[in-house]
Amino acid sequence: MxxxxxxxxxxxxxxxxxxxxxxxxxxxxxxxxxxxxxxxSAALWLMAGAEFLAIALVLVYVGAVMVLFLFVxxxxxxNLAPMREGFARYLPIGALVGLVMVVEMVLVVGSxxxxxxxxxxxxxxxxxxxxxxxxxxxxxxxYAYPFEIASxxxxxxxxxAIMLTHRRRPGTKQQSIDRQVRVHKEQRLxxxxxxxxxRD
Amino acid sequence: xxxxxxxxxxxxxxxxxVVPLFIAVAYMTYAERRVIGWIQWRKGPNRVGIQGLLxxxxxxxxxxMKEVVIxxxxxxxxxxxxxxxxxxxxxxxxxxxxxxxxxxxxxxxAGLLYVLAMASMGVYGVIVAGWASNSKYALIGAMRAGAQVxxxxxxxxxxxxxxxxxxxxxxxxxxxxxxxxxxWNWFWLPLLPLFIVYWxxxxxxxxxxxxxxxxxxxxxVAGFHVEYSGMAFAIFFxxxxxxxxLVAGLAAIMFLGGWYSPFHGISYIGPxxxxxxxxxxxxxxxxxxxxxxxxFRGTFPRYRxxxxxxxxxxxxxxxxxxxxxxxxxxxxxxxGPWF
Numbered sequence: 001m002x003x004x005x006x007x008x009x010x011x012x013x014x015x016x017x018x019x020x021x022x023x024x025x026x027x028x029x030x031x032x033x034x035x036x037x038x039x040x041s042a043a044l045w046l047m048a049g050a051e052f053l054a055i056a057l058v059l060v061y062v063g064a065v066m067v068l069f070l071f072v073x074x075x076x077x078x079n080l081a082p083m084r085e086g087f088a089r090y091l092p093i094g095a096l097v098g099l100v101m102v103v104e105m106v107l108v109v110g111s112x113x114x115x116x117x118x119x120x121x122x123x124x125x126x127x128x129x130x131x132x133x134x135x136x137x138x139x140x141x142x143y144a145y146p147f148e149i150a151s152x153x154x155x156x157x158x159x160x161a162i163m164l165t166h167r168r169r170p171g172t173k174q175q176s177i178d179r180q181v182r183v184h185k186e187q188r189l190x191x192x193x194x195x196x197x198x199r200d
Numbered sequence: 201x202x203x204x205x206x207x208x209x210x211x212x213x214x215x216x217x218v219v220p221l222f223i224a225v226a227y228m229t230y231a232e233r234r235v236i237g238w239i240q241w242r243k244g245p246n247r248v249g250i251q252g253l254l255x256x257x258x259x260x261x262x263x264x265m266k267e268v269v270i271x272x273x274x275x276x277x278x279x280x281x282x283x284x285x286x287x288x289x290x291x292x293x294x295x296x297x298x299x300x301x302x303x304x305x306x307x308x309x310a311g312l313l314y315v316l317a318m319a320s321m322g323v324y325g326v327i328v329a330g331w332a333s334n335s336k337y338a339l340i341g342a343m344r345a346g347a348q349v350x351x352x353x354x355x356x357x358x359x360x361x362x363x364x365x366x367x368x369x370x371x372x373x374x375x376x377x378x379x380x381x382x383x384w385n386w387f388w389l390p391l392l393p394l395f396i397v398y399w400x401x402x403x404x405x406x407x408x409x410x411x412x413x414x415x416x417x418x419x420x421v422a423g424f425h426v427e428y429s430g431m432a433f434a435i436f437f438x439x440x441x442x443x444x445x446l447v448a449g450l451a452a453i454m455f456l457g458g459w460y461s462p463f464h465g466i467s468y469i470g471p472x473x474x475x476x477x478x479x480x481x482x483x484x485x486x487x488x489x490x491x492x493x494x495x496f497r498g499t500f501p502r503y504r505x506x507x508x509x510x511x512x513x514x515x516x517x518x519x520x521x522x523x524x525x526x527x528x529x530x531x532x533x534x535x536g537p538w539f
Contacts, residue, residue, distance in 0.1 A: 002203065028331060032278075035324070055313045063320025064350060067327065071346050074331050074339070130309040132370060177510060 014040035052132040225441040226256035239498035266430035278332035283435035286325020290442040293318035298373045300479040311372040323349040333427040341423025345414035351512040352404040358520035359398035363454045376458030381465045386457040393523045395455045402447035410500035448489035456485045
């Protein structure tokens with residue numbers, strides 16, 4: 001009973017937050033509501049017994065990705081007027097994408113296997129093994145190669161991102177930290193002995 | 201009915217944890233001022249009550265009376281919400297910390313991940329406060345804090361990955377149980393480089409000296425909370441200290457054997473030391489780190505911003521990666537009493 005109530009509370013906040021993300025005028029507000037949406041979907045996953053996924057969602061998306069998003073959005077001085085232009089022009093393609101997503105979601109959520117509220121009992125009926133342990137043991141044994149391949153793909157993406165920004169710029173004054181650290185007192189400090197001045 | 205009593209029991213546990221925590225936060229401010237006074241050869245607060253022991257209460261009273269000034273053109277809603285963003289994660293993370301044997305509020309299997317998730321959320325308070333204040337200094341402070349916390353989280357996370365490899369579990373109680381025995385059985389010894397990296401990044405994560413560029417009184421006034429006054433400022437202050445205690449408590453659990461006494465398992469002396477409750481050992485171990493915070497503050501000058509970034513990315517993260525490889529060799533060969 002309480003679980004059902006909590007489910008609807010979290011789901012309602014999730015839907016509200018997700019709506020505000022796309023309707024809010026201020027991009028910073030949008031980003032913060034996206035954080036709220038992530039948080040509520042994590043709560044829903046937690047209720048469905050997927051504790052690892054829920055915590056990973058908070059850790060990765062709320063803790064890292066959205067912080068960087070917010071970072072960028074706050075630094076940009078976004079002019080809203082030109083962004084509102086061409087709403088009618090992009091409406092058909094936007095509506096098409098939205099429709100496809102709705103159909104996909106109905107197919108997934110409406111299917112027989114997915115039963116969010118009942119999942120807790122289903123997990124409890126199986127082996128007494130926690131979600132985190134089960135996921136780890138499957139990921140590193142059965143799916144070890146796909147897992148490794150995925151990590152290599154991510155590594156390539158990191159290297160590519162660094163290479164895009166890593167261009168040679170002549171004329172920049174680079175600091176040599178080693179030399180800064182290695183300085184001695186004698187190189188920087190001159191102790192002057194002065195005779196005390198007499199007051200007239 | 202059973203649900204209701206369960207709920208009451210959980211609330212009672214939370215109160216039993218949070219009340220001592222707030223008292224500890226209040227007296228940390230006093231201890232810090234006294235310790236730094238001692239380091240700098242002056243007295244520190246010693247007038248209110250015996251030896252100044254009522255100073256934190258006087259400070260709290262003063263801050264409660266003060267007006268919370270909201271700057272013009274500030275985002276009023278987020279401005280008032282930001283202090284909560286910073287204190288809630290600092291308190292929520294305590295839910296999984298075993299302060300004694302079997303004394304965690306929630307003994308969950310993904311405990312370590314939960315702590316990392318909560319710790320990573322603390323930065324929102326700083327960023328939102330800096331943006332909502334509509335002030336240049338506050339925004340600069342928020343940007344610095346954001347970059348710094350995100351960078352040092354990686355080093356901290358890697359250091360804790362080493363702990364979970366050694367313990368073979370994400371559950372906080374099982375991590376402590378894996379260190380059962382006298383003090384040379386604890387993880388600080390085989391994971392010494394990770395322990396040091398954790399300590400440094402813990403100081404950086406809480407934006408404390410020598411990494412306090414987010415506040416930087418001498419350059420950006422007070423950084424992200426320059427516009428805050430009264431109770432709103434006090435909540436930021438409490439969140440900072442609650443975070444320090446959290447990092448110290450985590451260090452005690454991860455590297456210093458949590459609730460075990462330093463001589464646990466040695467014949468004759470071991471049982472005598474075991475008479476002291478585990479919670480006392482836990483608090484003493486955390487106190488070592490808390491004293492370290494004060495000591496660093498009294499000793500080191502503030503780092504330059506680019507040097508902080510360099511230290512985090514180019515020194516600490518490579519050290520952790522190398523030591524994770526060494527540790528896997530330890531585990532493969534079953535090295536020492538630890539693996």
